[in-house]
Amino acid sequence: MGVSAMTTPTPEAISTPTVVRATNLSKRYGSFTAVDGVTFEVHQGEVLGLLGPNGAGKSTTMRMLYQVTPPSGGELELFGMRSGLDARRIKGRLGVVPQIDNLDEELSVRDNLRITARYHGLTPAESRRKAEALLAFAELEAKATVEVRALSGGMKRRLTLARGLVADPDLVILDEPTTGLDPQVRLTLWDKMDDLKRRGATLLMSTHYMDEAERLCDRLLIMDGGRIVAEGTPRGLIHASLPPFVVEGRLIGGDDTPFRALAVEDARDFVRSGDRVSVFVRDGADALARVLEGGADADRTFVRPSNLEDLFLRLTGHGLRE
Ligand SMILES: Nc1ncnc2c1ncn2[C@@H]1O[C@H](COP(=O)(O)OP(=O)(O)O)[C@@H](O)[C@H]1O
């Protein structure tokens, strides 16, 4: 079956560990530049995340990769083949999980998988086997004969994911796989993606959720305004750019003296917005003790680790969700 076949790299895959190579890739719509010269690689077996707010250019970048929109500039290679020229062969090796479920609502769950497999050129017998294997992967065996329109949102999302795996893809592209799902459903989808990761799949996913990026991705490209503004592992990016902890407080009467008394390494480590103050520090416990000694309200003051949202704010001056 397809998903387990991913654990056995083909000889070709071993000799070409770079699955995607994008060089100075751009996309313009009229005078508007949606993707503005991005350079990156996707390596075999990694989970690479595009993290950025709405409008950053994540979907446009992915659409160029899966051959539905041609680049306006730059170079793009997938599996060592030139994008555009070899579009059919490239598409045959990709699994795409779009942001909006594209299932056939009036077909059963099993038939959605079986017919997609037939469409990809599998024989009827192979298609049946593939459908059963993917039903198990998506934990939808009990719903096999149910029409898709009767499924919950989370089940539809798992089925969309499973359908993207029908052709044993060498790269799975997932555009905002959990946007709009409730927290419990997101967790079950994360489990499925972990499962794929353990089987050695190569995944490229986009998200505007920093927790999802940190939880699932081996490496991140942080995107804003069509550009890649930073690249690295989730923890590595944070550690390279920010002190590890943040003391946060809500001020009473506007007095920020105890927070100002903390030494910061960089003027940007002290952030005040209205009655809220955040101070980035090396030693969280020590800083907390000192602001409390200095008179900060213990009920309104806490320490947390620095995160990707903090990093994004520092790099771009705005948040991930706006
Ligand atoms: N077909 C299109 N025509 C014009 N502008 C577009 C088109 N597709 C996307 N854009 C614009 O390009 C920018 C990037 O969009 P998109 O790639 O969808 O961002 P993201 O997926 O990060 O939210 C947005 O400003 C969007 O409005």
Ligand SMILES: [Mg+2]
């Ligand atoms: Mg998008």
